[in-house]
Amino acid sequence: MHSTALLNEADRLMTVCNSCRYCEGLCAVFPAMEMRRAFADGDLNYLANLCHACGACYTDCQFSPPHEFNVNVPATLAALRAESWAAYAWPRALSSLFARNGVAISIIAAVSVVVFIYGFAAFNDPQVLRGIHTGPGAFYVLMPHNAMAALFGAAFLYAIQALAMGLRAFWRDIGEPTGTLTNPPSLWQAMKDAGRLRYLDGGGVGCFNEDERPTDRRRVYHHLTFYGFLLCFASTCVATLYHYLLAREAPYAWWDLPVVLGTLGGIGLVVGPIGLLMEKAKRDTALMDTGSSGMDAAFTLMLFLTGVTGLALLVWRETSAMGPLLALHLGVVFALFITMPYGKFVHGLYRFAALVRYARERRMMAE
Numbered sequence: 001m002h003s004t005a006l007l008n009e010a011d012r013l014m015t016v017c018n019s020c021r022y023c024e025g026l027c028a029v030f031p032a033m034e035m036r037r038a039f040a041d042g043d044l045n046y047l048a049n050l051c052h053a054c055g056a057c058y059t060d061c062q063f064s065p066p067h068e069f070n071v072n073v074p075a076t077l078a079a080l081r082a083e084s085w086a087a088y089a090w091p092r093a094l095s096s097l098f099a100r101n102g103v104a105i106s107i108i109a110a111v112s113v114v115v116f117i118y119g120f121a122a123f124n125d126p127q128v129l130r131g132i133h134t135g136p137g138a139f140y141v142l143m144p145h146n147a148m149a150a151l152f153g154a155a156f157l158y159a160i161q162a163l164a165m166g167l168r169a170f171w172r173d174i175g176e177p178t179g180t181l182t183n184p185p186s187l188w189q190a191m192k193d194a195g196r197l198r199y200l201d202g203g204g205v206g207c208f209n210e211d212e213r214p215t216d217r218r219r220v221y222h223h224l225t226f227y228g229f230l231l232c233f234a235s236t237c238v239a240t241l242y243h244y245l246l247a248r249e250a251p252y253a254w255w256d257l258p259v260v261l262g263t264l265g266g267i268g269l270v271v272g273p274i275g276l277l278m279e280k281a282k283r284d285t286a287l288m289d290t291g292s293s294g295m296d297a298a299f300t301l302m303l304f305l306t307g308v309t310g311l312a313l314l315v316w317r318e319t320s321a322m323g324p325l326l327a328l329h330l331g332v333v334f335a336l337f338i339t340m341p342y343g344k345f346v347h348g349l350y351r352f353a354a355l356v357r358y359a360r361e362r363r364m365m366a367e
């Protein structure tokens, strides 16, 4: 017996699959499963986080409903993933609160910061909010750079701390030695697999969504979102280096590196999340864990709003709309940071860690 009903169900399915093995070429889950004869809680959580939810094993399965074996690997592993994320979250109480009210909490957090920044500016100089500000340092008339850096630095450090605690809990649960996470060949293999979403392709044909015709749309939209996020992060890092190393203050010209990276990333963060939400709306609900859609929707929404508000700020930064748009963008980014450890963002972290372990296991099998 396992500690939860979902773990029991996942154990039942993996036992059936381990006898059948028809799906072993579809993804990493089945080869990892075949390396085991029995499944501890941590093994099942590892397999759940290795699954990319492509849906192929449901469509291909001769035992999927209405068969009496009722084998539904994608939906069961999706629900187990969400359960594991809640168990690993730090502090855990915030996770269950967020799972129930993710969208509301994200919006309240964003609005609170917008109000704070607006109040801060209005208290110092109300004219700042209505004026047109251009040239180096224009953004900091709303809020001094040091205050902005302190506010966002604190939110970022909190997110890093909470994510690191979650990763530690996952790593302990699956019983993997700490050294694997710093093992270069395993890390490199996992980076290659995660970077091209190797296991979101249904064994080479694409994802299954609304019907039994696979497509690559989810992978394309996921790539746009993921690389959009990375480009925006790179833009912020380069702008920070400009500020502290080169004493160059934002905003920068449209051709300058932080703006180019931020613009490309912003486009990815608008198109990718819209595409993912559209695909999700069309997807066969039998393939999904509908119970955790709040976490999912909140993260996708915040990514989309980050992209939209960033691009709007770029377009209207030399008008009187700059103040409100900057406050809005900062509010959304702040909310994204502090909700990241409790929303769908964590799937990237745990899935990557699972891929590192899988790469290590594959190498050991080959030796």
Ligand code: SF4
Residues within 6 Å of the ligand: 016, 017, 018, 020, 021, 022, 023, 024, 057, 058, 060, 061, 062, 063, 064, 071, 073
């Ligand atoms: S999902 Fe179905 S077809 Fe695939 S391995 Fe499991 S039991 Fe076999």
Ligand code: SF4
Residues within 6 Å of the ligand: 023, 026, 027, 028, 029, 030, 050, 051, 052, 053, 054, 055, 056, 057, 058, 073, 074, 077, 199, 202
């Ligand atoms: S849904 Fe796709 S990734 Fe997940 S176990 Fe099935 S085939 Fe593998």
